[in-house]
Amino acid sequence: MSTIIEANNINKYFRKPMLFHVLKDISFNINKGEFVSIMGKSGCGKSTLLYILSTMDTDYEGELILGGQKLTGKSGNELSKVRNEKIGFVFQFHYLLPEFSVLQNVMLPARKLGRKSYNEIEKDAMKSLSLLGIGDQAKKKASMISGGEKQRAAIARALINDPKIIMGDEPTGNLDSKNSDNVFNIFRQLSSELGISLLMVTHDQDFAKNTDRIIEMEDGHIIG
Amino acid sequence: MTDFKIILEITKTHLLSRFKQSSIAALGVTFGIGTFIVLVSFMTGLNNMLDGLTLNRTPHIHIYNEIKPSEVQPIDRSEEYKNSYNVIRSIKPKRSQERIHNALPLMAVLTKDNRVKGITSQVAAKVFYISGSIELNGVVNGINVADEVKLFNFGDYIIKGSPENLLRNSNGILLGAGLADKMSLSVGDRLQLSSVNGGVFPLKVVGIFQSGLADIDNIQSYVNLKTAQEFLGEGSNYISDINVKLWDIDKAFLFSKEISKQHQVTAIDIKTANAQFETGTTIRNLITYSVSITLLIVAGFGIYNILNMLIYEKMNDIAILKATGFSGNDVKLIFISQALIIGLIGGLLGLIFGLFISILIDHTPFETQALPTIKTFPVNFKILYYVIGIIFALVSTFLAGYLPARRAQSIDPVDVIRGQ
Ligand SMILES: Nc1ncnc2c1ncn2[C@@H]1O[C@H](COP(=O)(O)OP(=O)(O)OP(=O)(O)O)[C@@H](O)[C@H]1O
Numbered sequence: 001m002s003t004i005i006e007a008n009n010i011n012k013y014f015r016k017p018m019l020f021h022v023l024k025d026i027s028f029n030i031n032k033g034e035f036v037s038i039m040g041k042s043g044c045g046k047s048t049l050l051y052i053l054s055t056m057d058t059d060y061e062g063e064l065i066l067g068g069q070k071l072t073g074k075s076g077n078e079l080s081k082v083r084n085e086k087i088g089f090v091f092q093f094h095y096l097l098p099e100f101s102v103l104q105n106v107m108l109p110a111r112k113l114g115r116k117s118y119n120e121i122e123k124d125a126m127k128s129l130s131l132l133g134i135g136d137q138a139k140k141k142a143s144m145i146s147g148g149e150k151q152r153a154a155i156a157r158a159l160i161n162d163p164k165i166i167m168g169d170e171p172t173g174n175l176d177s178k179n180s181d182n183v184f185n186i187f188r189q190l191s192s193e194l195g196i197s198l199l200m201v202t203h204d205q206d207f208a209k210n211t212d213r214i215i216e217m218e219d220g221h222i223i224g
Numbered sequence: 225m226t227d228f229k230i231i232l233e234i235t236k237t238h239l240l241s242r243f244k245q246s247s248i249a250a251l252g253v254t255f256g257i258g259t260f261i262v263l264v265s266f267m268t269g270l271n272n273m274l275d276g277l278t279l280n281r282t283p284h285i286h287i288y289n290e291i292k293p294s295e296v297q298p299i300d301r302s303e304e305y306k307n308s309y310n311v312i313r314s315i316k317p318k319r320s321q322e323r324i325h326n327a328l329p330l331m332a333v334l335t336k337d338n339r340v341k342g343i344t345s346q347v348a349a350k351v352f353y354i355s356g357s358i359e360l361n362g363v364v365n366g367i368n369v370a371d372e373v374k375l376f377n378f379g380d381y382i383i384k385g386s387p388e389n390l391l392r393n394s395n396g397i398l399l400g401a402g403l404a405d406k407m408s409l410s411v412g413d414r415l416q417l418s419s420v421n422g423g424v425f426p427l428k429v430v431g432i433f434q435s436g437l438a439d440i441d442n443i444q445s446y447v448n449l450k451t452a453q454e455f456l457g458e459g460s461n462y463i464s465d466i467n468v469k470l471w472d473i474d475k476a477f478l479f480s481k482e483i484s485k486q487h488q489v490t491a492i493d494i495k496t497a498n499a500q501f502e503t504g505t506t507i508r509n510l511i512t513y514s515v516s517i518t519l520l521i522v523a524g525f526g527i528y529n530i531l532n533m534l535i536y537e538k539m540n541d542i543a544i545l546k547a548t549g550f551s552g553n554d555v556k557l558i559f560i561s562q563a564l565i566i567g568l569i570g571g572l573l574g575l576i577f578g579l580f581i582s583i584l585i586d587h588t589p590f591e592t593q594a595l596p597t598i599k600t601f602p603v604n605f606k607i608l609y610y611v612i613g614i615i616f617a618l619v620s621t622f623l624a625g626y627l628p629a630r631r632a633q634s635i636d637p638v639d640v641i642r643g644q
């Protein structure tokens with residue numbers, strides 16, 4: 001099985017308000033199509049790690065490799081491109097641009113990539129939205145739909161460029177159990193059917209239990 | 225390169241979602257540019273009018289014979305006192321004629337010169353105007369009225385009668401408005417001129433002229449060249465002034481030096497004679513530009529403020545865009561194009577607003593005794609000012625947008641996401 005993401009000896013410090021060693025020697029791999037969850041106590045550094053893995057945070061020591069390509073040390077513009085093309089990200093809050101329609105939000109990363117025509121992108125976006133059960137909300141303004149619907153629209157957006165990996169920081173954190181199950185099933189489907197790797201931070205035991213592997217963190221270390 | 229259409233789409237959405245603030249920012253630019261257009265059109269209109277007033281009737285080179293003491297006094301020629309320091313008090317000029325020596329050959333030379341557009345010759349004489357019991361002193365100029373009309377727009381200053389009347393009537397006189405007033409004379413009336421040596425000439429008023437300068441209108445009048453020569457008892461070679469109009473006014477200075485050296489006459493160019501006009505023009509331009517730039521700086525601060533506020537409000541959007549793969553440059557472009565669109569729309573409205581007010585001013589009646597040819601306020605409609613205006617608008621809004629856009633470019637999405 002091929003490795004999608006590889007983290008080697010990642011260390012991260014916060015210097016303000018005082019020197020604080022958040023991530024200590026983090027090393028792990030995620031394979032193609034693998035569904036991995038990260039668990040750990042609040043404040044142990046899960047989000048911090050995710051920001052580094054998603055290339056948004058470049059202030060760390062160690063090495064990050066995505067699909068065989070070393071990302072550490074690349075310029076901001078190159079990393080933007082990598083994020084656009086290969087990484088999907090699902091946040092816990094503030095998912096969408098509120099003044100655009102749901103459909104436009106989903107299409108945005110693909111239009112930035114510019115690989116397909118507008119019509120193809122629109123078709124892909126509609127397909128993803130339907131897959132996630134919110135095809136009927138596509139033309140609504142993003143600020144007009146419910147939290148669960150926003151969350152699913154954000155997943156559709158993460159999917160639009162056929163990324164190698166989707167990362168999420170508590171993507172079901174503020175969903176009810178029905179919606180949460182729904183989202184979990186979608187993730188499951190993506191990894192098994194499309195071979196997309198998934199890395200999800202979660203506090204939800206049931207959610208984590210059903211993933212392929214759980215990475216347990218404590219105090220900036222990986223403990224299992 | 226990112227598809228610029230998405231950038232513009234985001235820009236448009238941001239502007240429309242903050243329509244009120246964007247409009248106010250654009251209005252600031254409109255006001256700045258509009259004021260610039262109005263000021264610059266009006267000020268340069270005024271400049272052109274005032275310059276025209278001078279240029280129209282002022283010869284580029286004025287040739288005459290100035291009576292002045294000889295530069296070389298007899299003692300300077302003496303060998304004996306050559307190395308001494310000679311002081312002579314109370315030097316008086318030698319009595320000589322006021323005519324230009326050899327005027328006719330000089331005129332022939334000037335007419336042939338290809339720098340010269342045309343020349344007019346005049347005979348000036350001091351006179352007394354006699355009408356009934358009133359006797360006023362003044363100056364009468366003998367002119368070739370057709371040439372004066374052609375070269376120096378003489379016709380513009382005739383407020384009653386017409387210059388042709390003088391041409392047709394060898395005993396006609398064009399009277400200064402002030403003189404006509406004092407002597408209660410009007411077109412068709414008669415008066416007498418008396419020369420300094422006592423001769424009396426009966427003349428008929430064929431027109432009234434008003435130059436706008438009371439000092440001139442109170443003493444000056446015009447007759448035909450020949451009439452003036454007869455009046456002085458001189459022949460047709462008696463000429464006291466030659467006025468030269470050139471094709472290129474900038475050559476006046478050097479040409480005047482050349483004439484006075486070669487022909488032993490006094491030749492004064494227009495710039496030397498009217499040095500204050502350049503200064504006035506420069507100062508009016510300076511005022512125009514500094515007022516406009518001040519207004520644009522104020523408008524620029526407005527745009528700066530509004531963009532800063534917008535960026536603060538759109539922090540989440542910026543973070544999302546960056547997280548989904550838009551680069552810092554893209555984000556910068558979004559905000560700079562917002563500033564430029566505000567500048568473009570505000571600037572174009574400013575041009576229209578400026579044009580409208582200019583047209584209004586252009587149609588506002590403005591009649592004054594001093595300027596008989598002007599009926600409305602002078603406005604200079606020149607396409608160049610509109611080009612400068614829109615460039616002004618774009619440059620100032622770009623500068624105002626640049627700093628906030630740079631700030632947006634460097635926003636760290638992690639900070640924003642963590643801040644939730
Ligand atoms: N910008 C920062 N400056 C200083 N310390 C920070 C900063 N961001 C986070 N921290 C600290 O780093 C530690 C890890 O934060 P992080 O957000 O990664 O925790 P987490 O594991 O995601 O917690 P949670 O489950 O509550 O989301 C925390 O102790 C936090 O206080």
Ligand SMILES: [Mg+2]
Binds near residue numbers: 046047048169
């Ligand atoms: Mg967290």
